[in-house]
Amino acid sequence: MRIDPYSLELFISVVREGSIARAASRNHIAPSALSRRIADLESAVGLPLLIRSHGGVELTEAGRQAYARATALHDQLQSFAREVQSVSGQIAGIVRLYANASAIVGFLPERLKAFQADYPLVQIELTEQISDEVVRACMEDRADVGVSACGKTPAGLESWHFADDPLMVVLPPDHELVSMAAPTFHDVLRFPLVALQAGGSLDQVVKERADAMRVPLKLAVTVNSFDAQCRMVEAGLGIGIVPASAASAFAGSSGFVRKPLDEAWAMSRSLHVHALRKSSRLRAVQALIDALTRTQA
The missing domain is CATH 1.10.10.10 (Winged helix-like DNA-binding domain superfamily/Winged helix DNA-binding domain)
Incomplete structure (x- = not known):
C-alpha cells in the first residue's frame, strides 16, 4: 500500500x-x-x-x-x-497565516508583498476565517500567526497591535442619514440593515450593542462578504456597517456615501496579530510577526 x-x-x-x-x-x-x-x-x-x-x-x-x-x-x-528549513542558515519555509476578511481586504496585500520582497524563500499559506476562528486556530497551533478583530487575548496567546480599523456607515447617496456628519448607532438602527455573516466579530458587536440599547435590529438581508454587502447597499436594500478598510476597498464609487459611526466602541476598533506563546519560534514565523507589527510609515 x-x-x-x-x-x-x-x-x-x-x-x-x-x-x-x-x-x-x-x-x-x-x-x-x-x-x-x-x-x-x-x-x-x-x-x-x-x-x-x-x-x-x-x-x-x-x-x-x-x-x-x-x-x-x-x-x-x-x-x-x-x-529543517529553519536551520538551513536562511529564513525560509512555510508560515500558516489565518486572518479575518477586513485584514485581508484592507491591509495584508501590501504588507505581504513587502514581506515577500524581503523574504522570497518564505511561503505564506493564507486562510480567511472569522475572528473567533482565527484565534482558535492559533490556540490549537493550526496557525502560526493570526490577524483578527478580537479585543481580548486568551491565556496562552501573545497579541500585538496590527492596524486601526474603525467602523463606518455605508449609505446610498439619497439616504436620509447622508445629511449627518457622523450618525450614531441609534440613528442607524432606525433603518433596515444589510448585515454581514452571522458569527463574525462585526455581527457579534452589532447584535450586542443593539441588545444593550434594547432596540431590535431591522435586517433587510444577510450576506457573507463585504463586496456583497456594499452591492446590496448600492441597490438600495438597506444601509451597512463596515470597517473603514472594507468601505475604502468596496465603497469607493459614486454609488456610496461613507460616514463615520459616532460611537466610542466603533471608532476604537482595531485589528491585532496573534501567535501561540512559545519559548522560541521558527525564524520565518518571527520574521512575519515582526513585519506585521512594525509601525507603518
Whole structure:
C-alpha cells in the first residue's frame, strides 16, 4: 500500500470544502484528476472514505478516521519541512497565516508583498476565517500567526497591535442619514440593515450593542462578504456597517456615501496579530510577526 502526501492533502481539502469541484478549484487541479486521486486513496486503504452526491461529499465512518489521521500526518510533514528549513542558515519555509476578511481586504496585500520582497524563500499559506476562528486556530497551533478583530487575548496567546480599523456607515447617496456628519448607532438602527455573516466579530458587536440599547435590529438581508454587502447597499436594500478598510476597498464609487459611526466602541476598533506563546519560534514565523507589527510609515 502506497499513499503519497499530495493525495492526503487533496483528501483534506475535499473534506474541508465539502465538494470535489471546490477543492479542485482551490488546488488548481482538474476535478476528474482530483477524483481519481481520491479513488486511488480509497483503493489503497480498501474502504470508501467519501459519500458522493450532487450536493457535495460527506465522510464515511472510515473517512472520519482517515481525515483525523491525514490531518495529523499533514501537520507533521509541514512541521518537518519548516523545522529543517529553519536551520538551513536562511529564513525560509512555510508560515500558516489565518486572518479575518477586513485584514485581508484592507491591509495584508501590501504588507505581504513587502514581506515577500524581503523574504522570497518564505511561503505564506493564507486562510480567511472569522475572528473567533482565527484565534482558535492559533490556540490549537493550526496557525502560526493570526490577524483578527478580537479585543481580548486568551491565556496562552501573545497579541500585538496590527492596524486601526474603525467602523463606518455605508449609505446610498439619497439616504436620509447622508445629511449627518457622523450618525450614531441609534440613528442607524432606525433603518433596515444589510448585515454581514452571522458569527463574525462585526455581527457579534452589532447584535450586542443593539441588545444593550434594547432596540431590535431591522435586517433587510444577510450576506457573507463585504463586496456583497456594499452591492446590496448600492441597490438600495438597506444601509451597512463596515470597517473603514472594507468601505475604502468596496465603497469607493459614486454609488456610496461613507460616514463615520459616532460611537466610542466603533471608532476604537482595531485589528491585532496573534501567535501561540512559545519559548522560541521558527525564524520565518518571527520574521512575519515582526513585519506585521512594525509601525507603518
